[in-house]
Amino acid sequence: MTVSRESYEVIVVGGGHAGIEAALAASRLGQTTLLITMQIAALGRASCNPAIGGLAKGHLVREIDALGGEMARATDATGIQFKMLNRSKGRAVWSPRAQIDKHAYSAYMIAACEAQSGLDLFEDEAVKVIANRTKTRVSGVVTRNGAHFSCKALVLTNGTFLNGLIHIGDKQFTAGRIGEAASVGLTESLVTLGFETGRLKTGTPPRVKRDSIDFSKTTIQTGDADPEAFSFSTSNFHPPNEACYITKTNLETHRIISGALHFSPLFSGVIQGVGPRYCPSIEDKVVRFSDKPSHQLFLEPEWSNANQIYVNGFSSSLPEEVQLASLRSVPGLERVEFIQPGYAIEYDFFSPSQLKASLETKQVKGLFFAGQINGTSGYEEAAGQGLLAGINAHLQVNNKAPFVLGREEAYLGVLVDDLITKDTDEPYRMFTSRAEHRLLLRYDNAHFRLAEKGHALGLVSTTFYMAVVKQKQLAKKAEATFDTIYIKPQKVAALIDLQAPLKESQSITNLLRRPHVSIEQLKPVLPGWIQDLSPTLLKLIATNTKYRGYIDRERLQVERLAKHQNTTIPDSVDYLEMAAISFEGRQKLQRIRPETIGQASRISGVSPADVSILLILLKKICFT
């Protein structure tokens, strides 16, 4: 905790998943960087479930890695169970997930931050953002204990800490996470600067003692026998494979919960903030899906050989005794004991429509927001934003153009574009269905998509980048070769069990496009140099081939949209004066103030005709 100066180029407030990536990226890019956190020992702490990745989230982690972020490497180093989700479906929707050792994960991140040159850590609470007199340029930050740091760029990643309020039954107390103080003062400071704030809610389930569980009544669930690493740079990957366990609630559980709903701050109206529908509390599930006789619960160890078990699926803000009584009706949990009850937490967020695509605020230059402060949920969403905010803080300090990813380039691009374009009314989580170019944005090709950008930024090593370039060339060559090699029907029949025999020779490409044909089956007829490619690369090439027709169509759509997508809209535009645009369109445009025509076209309430008219009027504005 040595602070070497009073002035930094980049300051990051908050040491969660967003803050860490932001601070590491900025310092790795050569900026003198300070990370202010209320507790250095809590850096990288996983507040909720002990897992990284999952559907769509796994994609984000791979992208973070391809751009030189830390999350994937930390997960590989501290994961205790790895599983590829959606394995029964096509590879575009495969997504890696890992159970992590929370303690080890946090320790890994603390070590990474401490070892990072150019990065100082400072334990205190940021309470005030300092800006210039016109409130248009950030200049520093003040802490609870009166320290004053000046900076050129400030990244706020406060998570659930801003005026955090925990609810357990009718008990309420301020906290950022259970056992940690809330952050007070910063919201008010931002409101003074002109920002709009709102309230969101999230929740977490109870943590219970492993030795109070009868696992014989549960179903064991282990990870993949041949786990895939998250990071492209991880080699020799032999992680542990610790078990999780599945059990189920029953009608008795639901009866106890239903009888105690009046104690739930969610149902009594005490909680004002909106919670995420994809992560409902158990009381929500019981009420909204009353016809379901049971709900699955996953018992997940919080760290290696932990006595602390996370009851995934049982998020609740009911009184502790109700949580305990209802949980004890679940098979295997009859004598369960709590380490910590489930709770709901309300916190301040700032509508991300106040941000540019660089995650810099529109009003105050040099001020960036990342993570839950933007109304998102999830470690991966936070880390992705942190990385982008850190990169853009660096670019801003150096007067360089911001780094913005397109929706067709990365889930990270979808994430940011969604945030700044839509009005968030519940915590935002990534889903693969949010990506219109899902078949292009796969977990297995994140490095193909992003390594070049990561390298150009300076976050990805030349060695890694050159390796990716080489792989890309090989892939291209192999895919072209697949088009030219034709296999005779008899030979195909020997390799693949086809229902109807082929009448004529087929190219490898056409064979691969058949749903149940794998590259492994065709291996004997592949040229030697393709056989010699690494299994991972070979699978990627096969996947490209399988999806080619669909991918080409997606690319065509991207090109179709491309022409005006990136036409930028000057800050000074007054939409209210543009009478030819529909009234609703004007209102929405004025509120969101899109940066590009592409973004404008995605605002709900802005019609295609509105966009056309906007293009015309912009052309006039820009030329006169």
Next chain:
Amino acid sequence: MLPFDQDTIAAISTPPGTGGLAVIRLSGPRSLDAIRPLFSATDKLEPRVATFGKLTHTDLGVGDFDDCVVTFFKGPRSTTGEDVIEISIHGGTYLQQKLLEVLLRAPGVRAAGAGEFTLRAFLRGKIDLSRAEAVADLIHAKDEAAHKNARHQLSGGLRNLVNKMSEDLIKILTVIEAELDFSDQEIEFTPPSAFTAPLQALQATTQSLLETYFYGRRLEEGFRVPLAGAPNSGKSSLFNLLLGQERAIVTAQPGTTRDTIEKTIIVAGHSVVLVDTAGLCETREEAESSGVDRSKDEIELADLIIWVQAPDTNDIKSLKTINIPQITVYNKIDLTPTPPKNKDIYLSCLTGEGVDTLKEAIYSHVINMKNTGVQGVILNSERHRDIFNRFDTQLSGCLSAINNAFGPEYIASDLRLALDVLGEITGKTTPDDILNQIFSGFCVGK
């Protein structure tokens, strides 16, 4: 009307109705490709030179569809700044519509939106910047008008129908997306084959809807009913009689009607366009020959043909008109005491005998042609037809993905495209719409 200027757009650019000439305009990178399969002289086209040729296409009927003049403007030296093709054809709304339909089937070509040619012209700097507001207002006005028109059409059945179709698609997509995004949770797996029946039902509705377009256009433009026959069989007299006025020039000289003449009457609440055609026979006179060609076109494209015969003329029914309803009228019965048998109607223009019977026959044919539509919905706009045609193609894509046992991510991709096409009528379906359905229908979330 998003400025997707990689698309090629097409529209009839002359005012609606039947003029002497009609111009169909294409603008965009695929303009030339779109006419190549139809136009006999595509390879002779030079920028800014009007080129004469024939339009031929199996979908345009047998033989040459029409003579036409095509002018090619190579971008940027064109009104829109893009490659522009202008096809001038002889008037006749039916011909224009038919040609536009065929052009819209070319890959990458779609119906132009309101003011879209002007928009492109402006964005390519072909219209003075000082006119920006005027162009914006024009597009606003055109969009409003199109919108009003659409709202009018959508006020009843079509909107309900399209909304219902979207909902059906969204239901399927919701199930697939839920499985993709929440497969780690307790969601019951639905085999994609379960979606075949609902998708086929949607496709059947779509195709029925497309079939109503023919009737829909007829409602707008009237049913075309040519009077055809040998010269001097009395077509013009009958034409006048049906109209109740002296419209066509009637003389005793055969071949007086050298071009077609048309007039609209109302039958059973429907517009019926009576067309007086030149008599069909071998002729050496050039003017008359071109009139005969036009007559043949009219007859082959008719909704109902009234063949007119008389004791003093030949019986000519040589054209390929098998699928078209027809009425055979034996005229001038005042000239013969023993008219031949098996004619539908015996009539005398001189005495007026039999005219009412003919009117009744026309009436019952029109009633027969009446289409009740799909749940009362009848398509009549080319844009909607274009949309449903593309929707039909996308549904085929979904079904073939399912048939070929493609994975759910492929099917989802096809379904999304289909929804995007319908969205051109109802407004876009966003990922949030799908997620909302998932959250309300499935208990997801740990």
